[in-house]
Amino acid sequence: MTRKGRTLVPLLLLAGLLVAIQVTVSALDxxxxxxxxxxxxxxxxxxxxxxxxxxxxxxxxxxxGAFVAVGGYTSAVLTxxxxxxxxxxxxxxxxxxxxxxxxxxxxxxDSLVTVSPAAAFVLxxxxxxxxxxxxxxxxxxxxxxxxxxxxxxxxxxxxRLVLGTEFTGAADGIAGVPPWSLGFGLVVSYSRxxxxxxxxxxxxxxxxxxxxxxxxxxxxxxxxxxSIHGGELAANTMGINTxxxxxxxxxxxxxxxxxxxxxxxxYNGYIGPSKAGAMESIRYVALVAAGGMGNLWGVLVMSTIxxxxxxxxxxxxxxxxxxxxxLIAIVSLAPQGPLQPVAAGIRSLFGYGSHxxxxxxxxxxxx
Amino acid sequence: xxxxxxxSIRRCFGGLVALDEVSFPVQEGQIKGVIGPNGAxxxxxxxIVSGVLPPDEGEVRLHGRSITGMKPYRIAxxxxxxxxxxxxxxxxxxxxxxxxxxxxxxxxxxxxxSALRLPMQQLEERAIRQAALEQLERMGLSGVAHAPVGSLSxxxxxxxxxxxxxxxxxxxxxxxxxxxxxxxxxxDELAERIRKIRESGVTIxxxxxxxxxxxxxxxxxxxxxxxxxxxxxxxxxxRSDPNVIAVYLGGEFDGAAS
Numbered sequence: 001m002t003r004k005g006r007t008l009v010p011l012l013l014l015a016g017l018l019v020a021i022q023v024t025v026s027a028l029d030x031x032x033x034x035x036x037x038x039x040x041x042x043x044x045x046x047x048x049x050x051x052x053x054x055x056x057x058x059x060x061x062x063x064x065g066a067f068v069a070v071g072g073y074t075s076a077v078l079t080x081x082x083x084x085x086x087x088x089x090x091x092x093x094x095x096x097x098x099x100x101x102x103x104x105x106x107x108x109x110d111s112l113v114t115v116s117p118a119a120a121f122v123l124x125x126x127x128x129x130x131x132x133x134x135x136x137x138x139x140x141x142x143x144x145x146x147x148x149x150x151x152x153x154x155x156x157x158x159x160r161l162v163l164g165t166e167f168t169g170a171a172d173g174i175a176g177v178p179p180w181s182l183g184f185g186l187v188v189s190y191s192r193x194x195x196x197x198x199x200x201x202x203x204x205x206x207x208x209x210x211x212x213x214x215x216x217x218x219x220x221x222x223x224x225x226x227s228i229h230g231g232e233l234a235a236n237t238m239g240i241n242t243x244x245x246x247x248x249x250x251x252x253x254x255x256x257x258x259x260x261x262x263x264x265x266x267y268n269g270y271i272g273p274s275k276a277g278a279m280e281s282i283r284y285v286a287l288v289a290a291g292g293m294g295n296l297w298g299v300l301v302m303s304t305i306x307x308x309x310x311x312x313x314x315x316x317x318x319x320x321x322x323x324x325x326x327l328i329a330i331v332s333l334a335p336q337g338p339l340q341p342v343a344a345g346i347r348s349l350f351g352y353g354s355h356x357x358x359x360x361x362x363x364x365x366x367x
Numbered sequence: 368x369x370x371x372x373x374x375s376i377r378r379c380f381g382g383l384v385a386l387d388e389v390s391f392p393v394q395e396g397q398i399k400g401v402i403g404p405n406g407a408x409x410x411x412x413x414x415i416v417s418g419v420l421p422p423d424e425g426e427v428r429l430h431g432r433s434i435t436g437m438k439p440y441r442i443a444x445x446x447x448x449x450x451x452x453x454x455x456x457x458x459x460x461x462x463x464x465x466x467x468x469x470x471x472x473x474x475x476x477x478x479x480x481s482a483l484r485l486p487m488q489q490l491e492e493r494a495i496r497q498a499a500l501e502q503l504e505r506m507g508l509s510g511v512a513h514a515p516v517g518s519l520s521x522x523x524x525x526x527x528x529x530x531x532x533x534x535x536x537x538x539x540x541x542x543x544x545x546x547x548x549x550x551x552x553x554x555d556e557l558a559e560r561i562r563k564i565r566e567s568g569v570t571i572x573x574x575x576x577x578x579x580x581x582x583x584x585x586x587x588x589x590x591x592x593x594x595x596x597x598x599x600x601x602x603x604x605x606r607s608d609p610n611v612i613a614v615y616l617g618g619e620f621d622g623a624a625s
Contacts, residue, residue: 220470237440294459
């Protein structure tokens with residue numbers, strides 16, 4: 001099978017499976033099951049981005065929860081804070097026409113003008129990129145675990161900030177975040193009528209990002225990242241700007257997290273400080289480990305399964321403990337991820353054969 | 368003009384002077400050797416030329432242009448490639464991927480074109496794979512191209528590292544003890560290979576412990592002792608230099624050279 005086929009066939013199979021799930025669930029009138037799957041898709045985007053940084057470039061970020069929160073809170077604040085501007089005429093009208101403003105009715109029937117979700121989304125990504133650059137630039141010029149420390153500190157700061165700040169709603173968070181109308185009748189919103197559409201928006205985006213990342217990890221850029229993981233000094237003497245590539249991967253992954261956070265906030269209509277908690281960040285790290293570190297497919301599958309179970313409440317009050325325990329179990333028992341033997345079995349079923357030694361590689365990138 | 372000029376390099380680690388006033392030129396197309404007993408500063412010298420360590424004093428010039436204090440990746444882009452004494456392959460990657468990394472500094476496709484698999488990127492990717500494969504073929508390693516690098520023998524790994532260095536199309540190749548860990552037959556093959564690499568137009572600077580290899584392939588030799596150059600000249604001149612015999616070679620050397 002060609003390289004292209006090896007990417008596209010499993011992707012199409014997954015897309016088919018996702019459609020089958022939706023059709024089955026809708027036929028059984030159990031649309032409620034789609035809700036955790038939508039949220040899972042958004043979290044998977046965060047985890048896939050982190051997979052690029054951890055599994056490929058070999059850098060640990062303990063602040064991805066905070067990046068999700070930065071994205072979510074930026075969107076929430078901007079789309080709920082009224083702007084004192086007339087939207088009927090002048091500059092206000094022009095901005096409205098450009099899609100920068102959102103006009104809606106508040107609870108009392110007055111017109112409420114805020115930044116539009118699309119504009120807020122772009123600002124959220126830009127803000128996150130700036131923050132990630134600021135954290136990553138000094139930390140990633142050094143070798144070692146400085147990024148882990150810097151991002152851990154950043155995560156704790158963001159958590160305290162959103163918890164203690166008036167305009168982020170303190171402990172209550174921000175509710176009433178408006179739905180995001182994407183056009184073509186697609187609306188990012190929790191409401192039941194658009195749940196199926198939301199399912200496809202979220203998973204479509206997740207699969208697109210998966211495809212893009214799969215392409216990247218099998219390219220010159222991906223090899224540069226993996227070589228940094230394999231030996232930073234050697235990579236540098238081979239002509240790779242190691243600090244630059246680490247920083248680019250980190251910023252991209254932070255931006256993916258923020259984008260997912262923003263979409264999730266519009267979907268839920270709400271964001272609270274727990275999204276910024278350190279446990280959230282550790283949960284993302286655990287999911288990357290569970291998927292086999294550098295294995296984007298494994299990461300997507302494990303993230304989907306575990307998040308789905310978690311959102312359905314199967315782990316009960318032990319939720320965080322499950323992810324912590326999982327991290328310990330994976331690291332000590334199956335550092336390549338529990339899916340490795342399963343994947344090998346499936347591959348041999350489909351005739352990729354076990355002569356493909358790639359499966360034996362540590363932190364390998366599946367072809 | 369010389370290809371490489373090492374000019375009055377000094378480097379200390381704490382109180383230890385690893386290199387002291389080391390100067391020598393390397394001519395284009397030459398195979399030059401650096402020898403010296405353990406701790407003479409040979410590897411430190413390589414680290415400084417390849418940009419891994421900055422010198423405390425002095426200058427390194429490539430084609431007359433100072434590369435002192437440049438980051439290793441910039442120096443690699445300028446055409447200086449190196450191997451490591453203790454191998455430094457990427458164990459998380461396959462043999463061919465290791466070599467493909469070497470093409471990095473001669474290629475340019477980035478994040479966006481890779482994510483979208485643009486035609487330009489596909490073309491370049493094929494060229495990278497082709498160049499790596501050709502280099503592996505030359506090393507007799509095309510049969511193990513897709514094996515994980517960890518499954519190879521030590522001698523094979525050395526050749527993979529050499530292939531990775533060569534695929535960068537260097538003007539100057541730095542070989543840090545390339546024969547260490549190789550058996551006699553492999554060392555002979557290496558000598559032959561080094562000559563072939565030179566014939567293809569690459570200048571070589573070689574640090575080596577294996578006297579027979581140095582005497583066989585090098586046209587000029589610099590001898591370091593406690594960070595100081597004590598002799599420089601042709602293998603024949605070095606062989607008979609009383610200073611060299613006194614501090615380093617002693618009686619053992621005659622036997623090794625014969």
